[in-house]
Structures are given as C-alpha cells and as structure tokens.
Amino acid sequence: MNKPSVTVLGLGLLGHAVARTFLDAGHPTTVWNRTAAKADDLVAAGAGRAADPVAAAQASDLVVLVVLDQAAAGELLAAMGETLAGRTVVNLTNGTPEQARELDTVVRGFGARYLDGGVMAVPPMIGSREALILYSGAADAFAEHRATLDVLATPDFVDTDPGTAALYDLALLSAMYGMFGGVYHALAMISNAGIKTTEFGPRIETWLQAMLSVVREGAEEVDSDHFATDVSNLAMNDLIFPNFFAASEELGVRTDFLEPHRRLMAEAVAAGYGGDSLMRVVTLLRRPPGNVSASD
Template sequence: MTAPAVTVLGLGAMGSAIATRLRDNGFTTTVWNRTAAKTEPHVEAGSTAAATVAEAVNASDIVLVVLLDHHSVREQLDPVAAQLKKTVVVNLTTTTPNQARETAAWAAEHGIHYVDGAIMAVPSMIGDPSARLLYSGDENGYATAQAVLETLGTTEFTGEDPGLASLKDMALLSAMDLMILGYVQAIAMMRTAGTPAVETAAEVEAWLAAMLPHGKELAAIVDGGTYDTGGQSVDFDRFGIASLITASREQGIRADFLEPHQKLLEELAAAGHGDSDWIRVIERLTIH
C-alpha cells in the first residue's frame, strides 16, 4: 500500500522534527513555512516546498499544522477553506480547548475533517515512544491519519469533543508546572543554609516519588464527593501550610507559591468546612 502524501505547515523546531520524521519513514512530504528559507534543508532531504499555503494543502489529503498559535492557524487556513474540503487537517499547534472547538466548528462548516492534537514532547523526542501525542475531534479523520500520526510517537485518541486533547494537555502541564514550582521553593529555602540546588533537587525527587502514589487516594475522596473520610482536615492543613509560609519568610524567602493554597483553606474554614478533608479545596477552584 502506498504511503499517503502529507503536508506540514510550519517549520519551527517542532514542525521540522515532524517533517523529518515523516520523510524518514517513507511519506511523501510537502512543506510550507512563512520564511521560505526554512524549507531549504527539507527540500535537500527530499521534501517538496510549496510557495503558498494553497499550493501546500492541494498537494496532500492529510495536512499537519504546526504553527505559532491559534491566530496563526486561522490566518493561514481561513483563505484556503475551499481547497481543504474533505481533507484531514490535524492541528498540532498549542491551543486552548475552546480555541480547538472554535476551529473544529469552522472546519465542519467547510466539510473539513478536523483533528486537534497536543504534543507532550520536545522536538528531539519526535518518533520515540516516549513522545506522547493526544488527539480529539473527527474520529474518521483520525483513523485516516492514524498511520501517519503513529510514526511521531505514542498516540491517544481522547474523544470526539475537539477540545479534549488540549484540555488533558493543559491539565497535565499545569500539574507539572506546580510540581516544578515546588522544587523551586524547596531549593530557595535550602540555599539559605548553603545547600547546593542539585542536592535539594535530588531530595525533592525522592520525596515526591514516595508521595505521588497517594494522589490516587485523594482522587478517590474527590470522586466520593463527601469529603468526610476522617483524613487530614482543612483545619490541620491550614495550620500546616501557615507553618511552611512562616518558615520560608524566616529564611528571607517569599511564599508566593504557598499563599494561594492557604487562602483556599481559609475560605473553606470560614464556610464551616474545617473538619472536612483538605482536598475539598478542589471545590473552591470552580469559577462561579
């Protein structure tokens, strides 16, 4: 069976890695970039460069979009909507869930098979199973492009809601960001005692590795919805967090990462939930 032709729009670090991977796996590739000079190495390696987006999308039935942001995607795709009819468009540009849904609605109006994607990897990981790529949207479009997408890393179709891939990506990245901020806080505190950052980081890694499995226990409490298991209470935790904040300040370190947690716990206590499991703070995160 002949490998499908694929167009890649955008040749930044990620787009270039994707185009290279596809080409190395035998796919006929057409590439386009706003700065044409970036297409030259790909042409030398066997890709075809398109002078315009219209020319690029006409070359393939599968188009991978790897641009800067949501605005860039719509700026380049809107004028070629007619040419994209019946084409599978896989948007690998980082967008929010609602931006993905907006583009999917636009695509549906024009008969385009739209799949939204989220890349949980850096460019050097593309092609390795450690690269995790999430997809959502048009399931038939995903099935059509699946052989192409599986060459990029481990794939997961999250559902027909076009925003799901982005939502999971953003949620997991939020967890990572907050975890890294924990590293930063610990390193800042221990530096005041002369402890090298690498030593503190190693200790944090070991400590978190032991603690992370308990996250499932907290998740079970959230799913139960009662917050009355008799575990660590709001009152206990808010005094504990207050101690962490005080300790930071005693060392001349700001507690900006910890203070929002304390604020949420204080709100719960003021609302009469001091005896509840502290994980009840999740209910305070919903914007009303």
C-alpha cells in the same frame, strides 16, 4: 509499499521536529513556513517546499498545522479554504477547547475533517514512545490516519468533541506547572541555605513520586463529593502552613507559589471544611464557595 504523504505548516521548534519525524519515517513530506529559510535543511533532506499554503494543502490528504497560536491557525485555514475539501486537518497548536471547536466548524465548512491535538511532549521527544499526543474530533479521520500519526508519538484519541484534547492538554499542563511551582520554591530554599541543589534534587523526585499515589484517590473523592479523611486534614495543614512562610522569610525566599495555596486552605477551614482532605480545595476552585455544602 508507499507511505501516505503529509503536509506540515509551521516550522518552529515543534513543527520542525514533526516534519523531520515524518520525513525520517519515510512519509513524503511537504513543508511550508512564513519564513521560508526555516525549511532549508528539511528540503535538503528530501522534503518538498510549498510556495504558499494552498500549494501545501494540495500536496497531501493529511495537513498538519503547528503554528504559534490559534489565530495563526485560523488565518492559514482561511487561506487554504476550499482546497481542504476531502482532506484531514490535524491542528497541533496549543489553544483552548472553545478555539478547537471553532476551528472544527471552519474546517468542516470547507468540506474537510478536523482533529485537534494536545502535544504532551517537548520537541526533542517527538518520534519517541515516551511522547504522547492527545487527539479529539473526527473519529473516522483518526482511524484512517492513525498509523501515520503514530510515528510522532503514542496517539491517544480521547473524544469526538474537538475541544476535549485541548481541555486535557491544559489540565495536565496545569498540574505540571503547579508541581514545578513547588519544585522552584523547594530549590530556592535549599540553594539559599547554602546546600547544593544537585544533592537535594533526588530527594524531591523520590518524595513527589511517592505523593503522586494520592492523585487517583483524590479523583475518586472529587467524583463522589466525599472528602472525609483520618490522615491529614485541611485544619492540620492550615495550622502548619505559617512555618513555610517563616522559614522562607528567614532564608530570603519569596512565597509567590505558596500564597494562593495558603489562601485556599484558610478559606476552606473558615467555611467549615477543616476535617476534610486537601482535595476539598478542588470544590472551591470549581464553583463559588457559598454554593459548596460542608461535609457531614
């Protein structure tokens, strides 16, 4: 049985991995990149090289964009224009929810269907079950092409609003970067203390895995707007936070990642939320502190 053909436009690290994975899975794959030489090894492996974006779109019913930014994606869509009619566009380019909605409008204007994708993986993970790609937009297009998209990563259709995948993507990445900020600071402290970070790293991993158990409980607190706790409240954490700064200063470590957290905790305590859990900080981020009601 012949597998559906696929077109991939954009052959950076991620785009190249996407095209290679389709090709290795037996899908006839057409590729296009502004710098044509980036497609040479894929063409040598059996991919078709499109002369321009229009020819690339004509080659397949499933057109996948993996370009630098949403401006570049918009330019490609404009170049392909009515050629997209009847096709499905999958945009794996990182962007904002509103950008995804704008591109959805453009694609539907050309008579095509749009799926926005949030890639929760680095390029070497593409093609593995550990990789996850979030999709939102045209549900019928996702159902039709799910088997093809499945070769890239575990597919997760999250909503018919085309902006939801981008929202989830950025929210998940913000959690990752926040966690890494703490990891950076911890490793800087340990390294400046003259201890091998390779010896301490496993302790960080074990500790963070244990602490991740609070995420679901915290989400319930946010949804219920109830932050009472008898475990570790904001006032207690605010009291000990100066120790992080004193120890960091002694070790010659910058406190860039700690300072915003310290300010938010101090602001929450000053607003009367000292008895609440750390998750109360979410409400300070979500709306002006003056509009937040203190817990009973």
